[in-house]
Amino acid sequence: MHDSRLMDLIKDAATGVAGLDEILSGGFQRDRVYLLEGSPGTGKTTAALSFLMTGAALGEACLYISLAETEEELRASATSHGWTLDGITVFELVPPESLLDEQQQQSLLYSSDLELGETTRMIFEAVERHRPSRVVIDSLSEIRLLAQGSLRYRRQVLALKHYFAKHGATVLMLDDLTTDSLDKTVHSVAHGVVRLEELAPEYGAERRRVRVIKYRGRRFRGGYHDFNIKTGGLEVYPRLVAAEHRTPFERGRTTSGITGLDALLGGGVEHGSSALILGPAGTGKSLFAIHFACAAVGRGEKAALFVFDEELGLLFDRMRDLGMDIEALRDQGNLIIEQIDAAELSPGEFTARVRACVDKEKIRTVVIDSLNGYQASMPEENFLVLHIHELLQYLNRQGATTFLTVAQHGLVGEMKAPVDVTYLADTVVLLRYFEAMGSVRRAVSVIKKRAGQHEKTIREYEISQRGLSLGEPLDGFQGVLRGVPNFVGQGSGLMGDASA
Structure with missing residues (x-):
C-alpha cells in the first residue's frame, strides 16, 4: 500500500469502498457518530463489515454489536463475500434470560424500561472491555422499539453519542427503517447520514443508489450515485463531474482510413471531440464507427467498443x-469490446466502465453503439441527456475521440430519433436511403462540425465484401432535409453505374 494512501486511511476512518470514500471526501471523520440507513437488502451490513475490515487491516480494534443478527448469520454473510472477520470482535447482544422467562416478568414496571436499560448497559460493558476504535451498532430499529417513544429514543441515542465521544470511537449506526421511516431523530444527532436505496424497475434487475444526506463540516459529493452489491463487497460509482477531470493532450485528427469519408469530414474527426452517426436501421452506422476504431488500432493505438444492441458473435x-476481423483485434488486446446488457447495467456502472478504459488502458478512441440501448438502461429517461453530456465532456477533456450511433425511427420520410443529442455532439454524420436508377442506395453527409471545415456535399457509399467505400461528391439531389433524398441528376455520377 502506498504511503500516501495509508496516510489517507489513517487520517479518516475510510469505509474500504473506494467509490463511497470518494463521495465522502476520504471517509468518516474520526471520533464521530454516523448513521447508515436503508431498507432491508440495500447493503448496510456489507458496507459496515467493509468499514470494520478496513480498520482491522490498519491494526485498529473493531467491534460489531449485533442486536438483530446472530454471530453465525453475520459470519455467513462475510463468507459469501470471501471475507473472514479476523481482527473484528462480534458481540451478539441477546436479551437477558430473566427477560425471556415468563415467570420472571415484572408486573409493576414496564418491561421495556428494564430491556432498554439492560441493552444499554451491555453495550457499554462491551465497549469498556474491548476499547474499540471503530464500532458498528446493528440496528437502531431494535433500540427504537425498546424505547417505545420518540423522546426516550432520542435521549438514548444522545446518551450513546456522548458515551462514544468520551471513548474516542468512530461509530456507524445502522437503521433498517422498518419501524418509523419518518422519524428523523438520529439525523439531527449524527455527524453524518448516508442513505442506501433500492429501486425496482418494471423490467430488469434492481437498481441501487446511495446519497449522502448530511455531513457536518465537510464538503461531499451530493446527489445520487449508483452502486452494486457483488461478491467482494459494494461497488459504488460516484456521479461523474466532468469539470474535475482535465488531461493535457495534443490536438489532431482521428481518421477512418477511407479516403472519401475522411475528405467528407475535412480530414477526419478532431481529438477531444465527439461524432454522432445518425440514420435509420440498416444504413451501416455501426460499420462507420467501427472503421474508425480499426483504423486507430492500425496506427498502433488502442480503441474501445461498447455494444448495446448486437450479440457479439453475430457482430464478429x-x-x-x-x-474486418475485430475478434482477432480483441484477442490481441488492442480492441476492447464489451457487450452491455441494458437491463442489468445502471448508467453509473456504464460510465465507470468507460472511465476505466480511458484511465487505465489510455484509450483515445471510444465507440458507443448505440444511444438507443443506452437510453434503455436509464430508469428515468429525462436525465439521459445529462448523463451523456457529462460523459462526453469527460472524454473530450481526456483527448478521446468518441463515436456514438443513434437509430432513427422509420426507414424513409420524416424520421425522428428517440433522443436528441445532436446539439451535444461536435460532429454529426447523417446517413440516408435514396432511390436512383430504379434501386435503393445509401448516401452520407456531414451536417455539423464545430472544429474545422467539412464538405457540404453528399456522397454515395456502398457496403460490400471489401467493407465500406465512398464515391465522389454528388449533385442533383432533392428532398434531403425531408428525409427522402431523390437523385434527379445524371446516372453517371453513381457508384457502380455502367455509364460512369
Whole structure:
C-alpha cells in the first residue's frame, strides 16, 4: 500500500469502498457518530463489515454489536463475500434470560424500561472491555422499539453519542427503517447520514443508489450515485463531474482510413471531440464507427467498443464478412469490446466502465453503439441527456475521440430519433436511403462540425465484401432535409453505374 494512501486511511476512518470514500471526501471523520440507513437488502451490513475490515487491516480494534443478527448469520454473510472477520470482535447482544422467562416478568414496571436499560448497559460493558476504535451498532430499529417513544429514543441515542465521544470511537449506526421511516431523530444527532436505496424497475434487475444526506463540516459529493452489491463487497460509482477531470493532450485528427469519408469530414474527426452517426436501421452506422476504431488500432493505438444492441458473435461474423476481423483485434488486446446488457447495467456502472478504459488502458478512441440501448438502461429517461453530456465532456477533456450511433425511427420520410443529442455532439454524420436508377442506395453527409471545415456535399457509399467505400461528391439531389433524398441528376455520377 502506498504511503500516501495509508496516510489517507489513517487520517479518516475510510469505509474500504473506494467509490463511497470518494463521495465522502476520504471517509468518516474520526471520533464521530454516523448513521447508515436503508431498507432491508440495500447493503448496510456489507458496507459496515467493509468499514470494520478496513480498520482491522490498519491494526485498529473493531467491534460489531449485533442486536438483530446472530454471530453465525453475520459470519455467513462475510463468507459469501470471501471475507473472514479476523481482527473484528462480534458481540451478539441477546436479551437477558430473566427477560425471556415468563415467570420472571415484572408486573409493576414496564418491561421495556428494564430491556432498554439492560441493552444499554451491555453495550457499554462491551465497549469498556474491548476499547474499540471503530464500532458498528446493528440496528437502531431494535433500540427504537425498546424505547417505545420518540423522546426516550432520542435521549438514548444522545446518551450513546456522548458515551462514544468520551471513548474516542468512530461509530456507524445502522437503521433498517422498518419501524418509523419518518422519524428523523438520529439525523439531527449524527455527524453524518448516508442513505442506501433500492429501486425496482418494471423490467430488469434492481437498481441501487446511495446519497449522502448530511455531513457536518465537510464538503461531499451530493446527489445520487449508483452502486452494486457483488461478491467482494459494494461497488459504488460516484456521479461523474466532468469539470474535475482535465488531461493535457495534443490536438489532431482521428481518421477512418477511407479516403472519401475522411475528405467528407475535412480530414477526419478532431481529438477531444465527439461524432454522432445518425440514420435509420440498416444504413451501416455501426460499420462507420467501427472503421474508425480499426483504423486507430492500425496506427498502433488502442480503441474501445461498447455494444448495446448486437450479440457479439453475430457482430464478429458480420464484420469478418466485410473484411474486418475485430475478434482477432480483441484477442490481441488492442480492441476492447464489451457487450452491455441494458437491463442489468445502471448508467453509473456504464460510465465507470468507460472511465476505466480511458484511465487505465489510455484509450483515445471510444465507440458507443448505440444511444438507443443506452437510453434503455436509464430508469428515468429525462436525465439521459445529462448523463451523456457529462460523459462526453469527460472524454473530450481526456483527448478521446468518441463515436456514438443513434437509430432513427422509420426507414424513409420524416424520421425522428428517440433522443436528441445532436446539439451535444461536435460532429454529426447523417446517413440516408435514396432511390436512383430504379434501386435503393445509401448516401452520407456531414451536417455539423464545430472544429474545422467539412464538405457540404453528399456522397454515395456502398457496403460490400471489401467493407465500406465512398464515391465522389454528388449533385442533383432533392428532398434531403425531408428525409427522402431523390437523385434527379445524371446516372453517371453513381457508384457502380455502367455509364460512369
